[in-house]
Amino acid sequence: MEPILSIRDLVKVYGKETRALNGITLDFNPGEFIVVIGPSGAGKSTFIRCINRLLDPTEGEIVFDGQHMEKIKGRKLREKRSKIGMIFQHYNLVSRTNVIKNVLHGQLSNTPLYKSLLGLYSHEDKQEAVELLKKVGLEDQMYKRADALSGGQMQRVGICRALLQRPKILLADEPIASLDPVSSNIVMQQLHSISMEKQLTCVVNLHQVDYAKKYASRIIGIKKGTVVFDGSPSQLTDSIVQEIYEGKETQMRHQNENEITSSFATEDRQITGAER
Numbered sequence: 001m002e003p004i005l006s007i008r009d010l011v012k013v014y015g016k017e018t019r020a021l022n023g024i025t026l027d028f029n030p031g032e033f034i035v036v037i038g039p040s041g042a043g044k045s046t047f048i049r050c051i052n053r054l055l056d057p058t059e060g061e062i063v064f065d066g067q068h069m070e071k072i073k074g075r076k077l078r079e080k081r082s083k084i085g086m087i088f089q090h091y092n093l094v095s096r097t098n099v100i101k102n103v104l105h106g107q108l109s110n111t112p113l114y115k116s117l118l119g120l121y122s123h124e125d126k127q128e129a130v131e132l133l134k135k136v137g138l139e140d141q142m143y144k145r146a147d148a149l150s151g152g153q154m155q156r157v158g159i160c161r162a163l164l165q166r167p168k169i170l171l172a173d174e175p176i177a178s179l180d181p182v183s184s185n186i187v188m189q190q191l192h193s194i195s196m197e198k199q200l201t202c203v204v205n206l207h208q209v210d211y212a213k214k215y216a217s218r219i220i221g222i223k224k225g226t227v228v229f230d231g232s233p234s235q236l237t238d239s240i241v242q243e244i245y246e247g248k249e250t251q252m253r254h255q256n257e258n259e260i261t262s263s264f265a266t267e268d269r270q271i272t273g274a275e276r
């Protein structure tokens with residue numbers, strides 16, 4: 001199988017001496033659900049931002065869907081970028097706009113400006129947006145303002161928006177860092193099942209090792225800008241985790257399985273955004 005994303009000797013240096021990425025080489029295949037773990041400052045965000053060229057890599061190659069991302073700019077870059085769905089820690093929704101319009105924003109890069117200004121989305125896009133919202137259980141919230149949703153619900157809207165772009169890969173930087181365990185599980189579970197269903201490659205940065213083990217098909221451990229682990233959840237032993245987080249173990253934000261599953265049912269009580 002051809003990898004959808006092929007990264008060779010990726011280096012990112014900030015300023016003169018912060019070597020955030022120190023030569024990363026990885027291939028990602030269609031359908032892989034990859035979770036990147038590592039302590040704070042390991043380079044996880046830098047890695048994701050280099051892939052979609054929010055950051056320019058210092059050295060190395062990023063081949064996405066047959067195209068050298070590090071070499072392109074302008075329209076070509078925007079075109080390729082529109083095939084990369086992004087999911088953000090703080091959701092990045094337009095708070096005064098309703099849910100369905102937020103989802104339709106995912107198609108903005110493929111909609112002529114005058115049409116988007118007039119709100120003229122295609123029938124097909126609208127149908128797809130509704131389908132996606134149904135999948136994440138938000139069909140009843142479609143006409144609510146985004147800022148009236150709970151954090152977990154906002155992130156599920158964020159997922160729908162990314163999917164409406166019809167991406168070939170999904171990138172998510174700490175998508176559950178601002179969420180409670182119940183919402184975190186719902187978001188991860190939906191992200192996982194929809195990615196599988198659509199055979200998308202998903203790359204998710206997470207602090208929490210337990211969520212990585214629960215949802216990933218493949219885990220990448222990064223430490224000081226270098227890949228120190230690449231394997232299945234079952235291969236990620238406690239001692240390897242220890243090594244990755246050496247001295248920074250508290251950052252794993254470990255929760256035991258009980259804590260993760262026990263508080264189900266709070267999600268629907270948080271409808272009015274009171275948690276923010």
Ligand SMILES: Nc1ncnc2c1ncn2[C@@H]1O[C@H](COP(=O)(O)OP(=O)(O)OP(=O)(O)O)[C@@H](O)[C@H]1O
Pocket residue numbers: 014015018019020038039040041042043044045046047
């Ligand atoms: N804009 C920047 N300018 C200078 N240095 C930066 C910048 N962004 C990140 N760094 C440095 O690069 C290294 C990697 O940072 P990065 O944010 O990629 O780590 P991370 O693994 O995402 O951490 P966290 O888990 O805290 O989000 C760190 O040493 C950080 O201080």
Ligand SMILES: [Mg+2]
Pocket residue numbers: 044045046
């Ligand atoms: Mg980060």
